[in-house]
Structure formats: structure tokens, C-alpha cells
Amino acid sequence: MKRRTLVQCMMLAPALLAAPTWAQDFPNRPVKLVVPFAAGGPADIQARWLAVKLSPILGQQVVIENKGGAGGILGAQTVATSAPDGYTLLFASTGAIAVAPYLSDKLGYDPKKDLVPVVRVGTAPTVLVASANSPFHNLAEMIAAAKSSPGKVTFASAGPGTSLHLGAELLAREAGVKLTHVPYRGAAPALADVIAGTVDVVFADAPVVLPFLQSGKMRALTIGTPQRIPGLPDVPTTAEGGYKNALVSTWYGMLAPGKTPAAVVGKINAAVNQVLQSAEAKTYFTAQSLQINGGTPQQFGEFIDTESTRWTALAKSIGVKME
Numbered sequence: 001m002k003r004r005t006l007v008q009c010m011m012l013a014p015a016l017l018a019a020p021t022w023a024q025d026f027p028n029r030p031v032k033l034v035v036p037f038a039a040g041g042p043a044d045i046q047a048r049w050l051a052v053k054l055s056p057i058l059g060q061q062v063v064i065e066n067k068g069g070a071g072g073i074l075g076a077q078t079v080a081t082s083a084p085d086g087y088t089l090l091f092a093s094t095g096a097i098a099v100a101p102y103l104s105d106k107l108g109y110d111p112k113k114d115l116v117p118v119v120r121v122g123t124a125p126t127v128l129v130a131s132a133n134s135p136f137h138n139l140a141e142m143i144a145a146a147k148s149s150p151g152k153v154t155f156a157s158a159g160p161g162t163s164l165h166l167g168a169e170l171l172a173r174e175a176g177v178k179l180t181h182v183p184y185r186g187a188a189p190a191l192a193d194v195i196a197g198t199v200d201v202v203f204a205d206a207p208v209v210l211p212f213l214q215s216g217k218m219r220a221l222t223i224g225t226p227q228r229i230p231g232l233p234d235v236p237t238t239a240e241g242g243y244k245n246a247l248v249s250t251w252y253g254m255l256a257p258g259k260t261p262a263a264v265v266g267k268i269n270a271a272v273n274q275v276l277q278s279a280e281a282k283t284y285f286t287a288q289s290l291q292i293n294g295g296t297p298q299q300f301g302e303f304i305d306t307e308s309t310r311w312t313a314l315a316k317s318i319g320v321k322m323e
Contacts, residue, residue, distance in 0.1 A: 026264050027060040032088045033254075036075020036096050037158055038068045038186025042124065042205040046252050047091040049284065050121065053275040058268075068185040071159035072096020073104060076255075080109035084257040086264035090115065093250050095162030098308040103161050103320055110258075117300040118254040118265055119272045120293040122285060124205040125225045126167050126248045127235065129218045131197045139222040139241045142201065146177035154180045156190035156202040160320055164190065166311055167203040167224055167248030169318050174243040194218070205250050206231060207288035224248030231289035251293065251307075253300055265297055 031054075035047045044066060051062035067075040072092050082088035101111040109115070128139065136142040146153040157165035160183050172179045182199045184190040187208060194202045195217050203224065210231060212218040220235045224247055228237055238246040254272060256265055275281055276294040285292050 024263075026086055026267060027058055029087065030061045030063050031058065031086070032063050032065050033091050034065050034067055034075050034079050034088065035091050036067055036069075036072035036078075037093075038184075038188050039066045040188035041158060041186040041191075042208045042250065043091060043093050043096075043252060044186075044188070045208065046122065046290075050091070050272070050275060053278075053281070054271055057271045057274055066186075069159075070104070071100035071161040071165075071183075073100050073107065076101065076111070076115065077108050079255065079257055080111070080114035082257050084259040084261075086256060086260055086268060088257065089118065089268070090255045091121075091252065092255070093163060093252050094307060094311065095159070095164075095166065097253060097255065098304050099166065099311045099315055100159075100161035102308060102312045103315055114258040115255045116258050116260055116265060117297045117304060118256050119269045119297065120251060120253040120295055120300040120303060121272065121276065122293050123249050123251040123291040124207055125223055125229055125289060126163065126203045126250055127206050127209050127213075127223045127232065128168075128171070128201055128203050128221045129194065129209050129213070130201045130221060131195055132216055132219050133197055134200065134219060136200070136221060137219065139236070139238070142221055143175050143177055143241075146172070146175070146179055150178040151180050153177075154182050154200045156182050156184060156194055156199040158187040158190055159183050159185065161315055163248065163250040163311075164203050165320070166314055167246075168201070169320075170248060170314060171203070171224075171238060171243060171246040173314075173318070174238075174246045203248055207290055210289070229289050231287075251303075253293075253304075269297055 033051055035044045037043050048064055051064055054062045067078050079088055079090040130136050155168040190202050193199045213220055222238050222241055223235045224238050273294045276292050
């Protein structure tokens with residue numbers, strides 16, 4: 001028995017010694033950051049900015065891969081079923097992480113077990129916008145139209161269960177009106193159709209709509225924050241419009257496949273926090289009307305749980321179902 005035990009220990013020794021060395025060597029090849037929405041949307045824009053800043057810190061290129069569909073579930077599933085080695089990561093937003101996974105009966109992964117929080121990156125206020133040629137010049141006009149013709153006013157989203165979807169549903173519930181949802185595979189195509197006038201409005205992240213507002217292609221009706229924001233000082237809040245509970249924001253975060261070694265998760269977390277603490281990040285986030293978050297994986301995990309409870313309750317109450 002002693003001889004067998006000695007042989008087993010000798011066989012295990014290389015693996016035990018290699019584990020910490022492997023974690024220390026991470027990364028030694030490019031890292032893929034999956035964005036579960038179409039290119040050009042808010043999650044994609046923030047992920048690409050972050051990837052550029054992370055690459056020199058990690059010493060390897062961080063490559064973006066867009067995999068949209070099902071409100072972020074398809075991209076999340078790609079990461080959840082990837083090798084837990086830190087080389088495939090997920091950059092997603094509120095709906096894709098905390099809501100959509102809990103509204104599907106056909107989910108190919110367990111969000112609690114197959115994804116591990118790495119770091120919460122930032123939070124964006126959302127703005128209800130319409131085309132510059134829209135008949136709606138403010139929130140009151142839109143609500144009045146929705147009340148006179150229930151279901152006629154349409155709103156776009158990045159997919160069922162996303163913050164863009166639930167934000168509009170929350171506002172509709174507070175205002176006591178019926179709006180018709182038109183889902184897309186990401187925010188970029190949703191915005192394009194609102195600009196074209198195909199869909200009436202969309203609740204979108206401030207950083208994404210700012211250029212369209214500044215160029216005159218879009219018109220801001222309201223912003224889902226308690227107070228007005230510096231980037232859009234003339235845009236009234238939902239609270240000012242009489243709907244103080246219609247508060248909507250989109251947060252972004254990074255996750256890794258479940259069972260990714262804690263040392264690797266910690267290394268990625270430290271690298272992202274280093275980026276977020278830089279003067280360049282402060283300048284960029286302020287210009288985009290974004291709030292910097294950061295923090296530990298544990299803090300992000302607790303935050304996801306809280307947000308999931310809040311938004312999933314709303315989604316289920318209005319009958320949102322992921323296909």
C-alpha cells in the first residue's frame with residue numbers, strides 16, 4: 001500500500017506543481033472577449049475600448065467576437081461552454097447576465113454554475129430617443145399618443161429581456177399605457193430603424209445616442225435617471241415627467257466560464273481595475289456619461305443577484321419569454 005501511495009503521489013506531483021505556474025503564465029496567447037450583441041451597439045463599443053486598454057497590460061491581444069441573439073443568451077452560452085482557462089471571456093450587460101438566462105426554458109447552461117463574475121465595468125444612463133422627424137417632441141406627447149391609441153406606439157430593443165426592453169416596459173407600466181415591442185439582435189440595428197422612422201422610440205444608452213443627438217439625427221424625449229446628467233443637461237428625467245419609479249440604466253461586466261481558476265479570474269480582475277483607475281478611463285467615461293464601477297468578483301456576483309431579482313420580477317410580470 002505504501003508503494004502504491006508513493007507512486008500515486010509521484011504521478012500527481014507534476015500536475016500540482018504545474019497549476020500555479022500555469023496561472024502565473026496566463027495569458028500566453030490572445031484572449032477572446034465575446035460580446036453577445038451585434039457590432040456597433042453599446043456593449044460592443046465599451047468592450048472594444050476596454051480591449052485596446054487591456055491588451056498591453058495583459059501582454060496579449062484581446063480580440064472581440066460578436067455573437068448576438070436571444071437577448072444575449074447565445075453569446076453567453078458560447079462562453080459558458082468554453083474551456084475554463086481564461087482565454088474566452090464574456091462582456092455583457094444587464095439583460096444578458098441578470099435577466100435573459102432566467103426567462104428561458106431551453107437554456108443550454110446554468111448561469112450560476114457555468115459563468116463566474118470577474119468584474120463590473122461601468123454603468124450607463126439610458127435615454128428614450130426618437131427620430132429627428134418623429135411627431136414626438138417630448139415624453140408627454142409620446143404618452144398622450146400611446147393613451148389615445150393603445151399599442152400603436154412602437155419601441156425597439158436589443159432583444160427580449162434586455163435593459164432596453166425592460167426599461168420601456170417599466171415606463172409603460174408607470175404611465176399606464178400599452179407600447180408594442182419590436183426586438184432586434186442588438187442595439188445598433190434597433191437604433192438604425194428608429195432613426196429611419198420604422199420604429200417610434202428606443203431606450204438606449206447615453207454613450208451610444210450622444211453622437212446621433214449631436215448630429216441632429218435623433219431627439220431625446222427623457223432620461224431614466226433621478227437627476228439630469230452633464231452630457232445632456234437639457235433633457236428632463238422620467239421623474240420630472242411624473243414617473244419617478246421609471247429609473248433605467250445599463251451596466252456592463254465581464255464574466256468567465258465556470259471553474260476558471262481563481263488566480264486567473266483575479267489576474268483579469270486586477271487588469272480591468274487598473275484600466276478603470278487610470279486618468280484616461282476617467283476622461284473617457286465622463287465624456288460618455290458613464291459611471292466607472294470596478295471592484296471585486298465577489299462584489300459583482302452579489303450585485304448580479306440583486307439586479308436579477310429586480311428585473312426578472314418585472315419581466316415575468318409582463319410575460320417576457322425567451323425563445
